[in-house]
Amino acid sequence: MEKINRNERIALLMKCLTDSPGEIMNLGSFSEILSSAKSTISEDIDIVKNLLAKLDIGSIETIPGAQGGVRFVPGFSKEKSISILQKLCDKLSDSQRILPGGYLYMLDIIYDPKLVRDIASIFAGHFFHKGIDYVVTVETKGIPLAFAVAECLNIPLVIVRHNSEATDGPSVNTKYISGSAKKIQTMILSLRSLKRNSKVLFIDDFMKGGGTAKGIIELTKEFDCEVAGIGVLIETAKPSKKLIDKYISLLSLNVVDDNEKIIDIKPSVLYRANITQR
Amino acid sequence: MEKINRNERIALLMKCLTDSPGEIMNLGSFSEILSSAKSTISEDIDIVKNLLAKLDIGSIETIPGAQGGVRFVPGFSKEKSISILQKLCDKLSDSQRILPGGYLYMLDIIYDPKLVRDIASIFAGHFFHKGIDYVVTVETKGIPLAFAVAECLNIPLVIVRHNSEATDGPSVNTKYISGSAKKIQTMILSLRSLKRNSKVLFIDDFMKGGGTAKGIIELTKEFDCEVAGIGVLIETAKPSKKLIDKYISLLSLNVVDDNEKIIDIKPSVLYRANITQR
Structure with missing residues (x-):
């Protein structure tokens, strides 16, 4: 995919994560697809996390380890x-x-x-x-x-x-x-x-x-x-x-x-x- | 809702629009909810529009007039x-x-x-x-x-x-x-x-x-x-x-x-x- 900016990245992460609840998504593969550093993706995900909390439409869980990554957990307060x-x-x-x-x-x-x-x-x-x-x-x-x-x-x-x-x-x-x-x-x-x-x-x-x-x-x-x-x-x-x-x-x-x-x-x-x- | 920044706005617009296909959403009401100028919201929606096109997951239609606004149209190429x-x-x-x-x-x-x-x-x-x-x-x-x-x-x-x-x-x-x-x-x-x-x-x-x-x-x-x-x-x-x-x-x-x-x-x-x- 052609290089996209932060705004687009965040909207895309929001969509990818919430469209596939429970699926563990690897930061490394996001970083490749989006041609951005892992640290940048990690910051982006924090933004998505905060927004989900504000909207009360679920949360982002971090799974540690080699097979780890982040996943969207649906649910309301x-x-x-x-x-x-x-x-x-x-x-x-x-x-x-x-x-x-x-x-x-x-x-x-x-x-x-x-x-x-x-x-x-x-x-x-x-x-x-x-x-x-x-x-x-x-x-x-x-x-x-x-x-x-x-x-x-x-x-x-x-x-x-x-x-x-x-x-x-x-x-x-x-x-x-x-x-x-x-x-x-x-x-x-x-x-x-x-x-x-x-x-x-x-x-x-x-x-x-x-x-x-x-x-x-x-x-x-x-x-x-x-x-x-x-x-x-x-x-x-x-x-x-x-x-x-x-x-x-x-x-x-x-x-x-x-x-x-x-x-x-x-x-x-x-x-x-x-x-x-x- | 508390004031949110552009990144969050775009992710939120992406989510709102794609979660309610066909629903005409008024720029004025977005601008109130998000405490941003209509022109800003309009720019944000353009970003969402381009991103949807890149991802090939539907499009944004603009409906003119007093009852107008924007709506998400699902579908693929x-x-x-x-x-x-x-x-x-x-x-x-x-x-x-x-x-x-x-x-x-x-x-x-x-x-x-x-x-x-x-x-x-x-x-x-x-x-x-x-x-x-x-x-x-x-x-x-x-x-x-x-x-x-x-x-x-x-x-x-x-x-x-x-x-x-x-x-x-x-x-x-x-x-x-x-x-x-x-x-x-x-x-x-x-x-x-x-x-x-x-x-x-x-x-x-x-x-x-x-x-x-x-x-x-x-x-x-x-x-x-x-x-x-x-x-x-x-x-x-x-x-x-x-x-x-x-x-x-x-x-x-x-x-x-x-x-x-x-x-x-x-x-x-x-x-x-x-x-x-x-």
């Missing part, structure tokens, strides 16, 4: 996360969202790229240092969120399906019981999709009883893999005892009252601001 | 697109990908965030100026790509399903015939998901006969909406006559020969480099 989640609760509390049967309409939210990106960054901040190899989800509604989390963690997405297709190749087929509806369902995952001994992160949009998450734990065992994290956007307050015990949720849905037209949803305990007891 | 697609063909031509029945395994590619992001940018460059309101896809395999395209165009994603769920609310249910398998299938779309008189872009991972795309055209008519674009990652060379006529594909799959272990796939006519007749 707790304050920013709380502010995002409270705004989301306000949106979700609109009584127009109540559907026949007391369900909550939220497709517009879980398919909205900007909102999904923010939610994914919150999850990414949580799970970044857990050594996750894959993000796993079950079709369909959680896919955009799971994909965005996979992108923030810079790892592949794996989608578990309910029906098998010829294009999946040989697959593992398991049954699970949905925690709330007590219905037997099928989970199918292509044999090629997970490497043995991997750590997976299960991401979903909604958790009621926890049956799906439990099914995923069982399914991944068949691949000699381990569920190293579970993250759901919304969990229902009831039943309070889920079929699994280790998970994080961002929002907690207490009630959708079709008669009174009231939706009671708030950030989960992890993300409740102490100052705002709502 | 034709050369870069061809290079991305040819690399993709090389990956897809690996005979290990041949599945029983002569199918091609490609889940790892269509669920890989980095590859999907690149493919989405190619589509975004194509459809950016078509005034699209929604990206539509049918579950499941095309969802990550469709979501990434929606993000590049900064518009909502809509997912058509095969089964209805209580959380969708009232929905429109149509039947369509898959072009290749001649099987009757169901398409379901929540009534709340599309505003009347919108323009939609249909994105999918694979097209054989074109039946699904035709089904989407029919379904969107029920919402008084128009399919203003169709983009598929891979189309099969046969049948050459599809059920629909206006679409773009990025790759063309000629044959998967299970006996000879040969996969013949290449960039579509639109993206074939004249110099490399492969």
Whole structure:
């Protein structure tokens, strides 16, 4: 690349680093590409670091050693996360969202790229240092969120399906019981999709009883893999005892009252601001 | 925000603009947020503009008038697109990908965030100026790509399903015939998901006969909406006559020969480099 000046270098470093979260970038190779001394690149990176902190959109980590370098770690401060989640609760509390049967309409939210990106960054901040190899989800509604989390963690997405297709190749087929509806369902995952001994992160949009998450734990065992994290956007307050015990949720849905037209949803305990007891 | 210097300003402008493709950003508001003169901001944006051109990752458009400003338009040059697609063909031509029945395994590619992001940018460059309101896809395999395209165009994603769920609310249910398998299938779309008189872009991972795309055209008519674009990652060379006529594909799959272990796939006519007749 032709020689570029400091302004351009910093903008380029900002873009390279934030576009590839978790990827360790070597100062030496930056210095070659940008035809600048390592010490200069190091100063430039400090500027990017400070700017990220000012904007509250993640941080730069330095990895020492021969294989070392710098990498971008996505995530927001707790304050920013709380502010995002409270705004989301306000949106979700609109009584127009109540559907026949007391369900909550939220497709517009879980398919909205900007909102999904923010939610994914919150999850990414949580799970970044857990050594996750894959993000796993079950079709369909959680896919955009799971994909965005996979992108923030810079790892592949794996989608578990309910029906098998010829294009999946040989697959593992398991049954699970949905925690709330007590219905037997099928989970199918292509044999090629997970490497043995991997750590997976299960991401979903909604958790009621926890049956799906439990099914995923069982399914991944068949691949000699381990569920190293579970993250759901919304969990229902009831039943309070889920079929699994280790998970994080961002929002907690207490009630959708079709008669009174009231939706009671708030950030989960992890993300409740102490100052705002709502 | 506290006063920041030129280096930081440029990195911040780069990030703001590229994170929100298509969003018209007013120079006046930048100048307020960054406590700098409009003329300074204008110079800064020129630097970002030149850098984007050097990196070949999109461009900055200036919109004149009172409501005007600048916006980021995603997309690559034709050369870069061809290079991305040819690399993709090389990956897809690996005979290990041949599945029983002569199918091609490609889940790892269509669920890989980095590859999907690149493919989405190619589509975004194509459809950016078509005034699209929604990206539509049918579950499941095309969802990550469709979501990434929606993000590049900064518009909502809509997912058509095969089964209805209580959380969708009232929905429109149509039947369509898959072009290749001649099987009757169901398409379901929540009534709340599309505003009347919108323009939609249909994105999918694979097209054989074109039946699904035709089904989407029919379904969107029920919402008084128009399919203003169709983009598929891979189309099969046969049948050459599809059920629909206006679409773009990025790759063309000629044959998967299970006996000879040969996969013949290449960039579509639109993206074939004249110099490399492969």
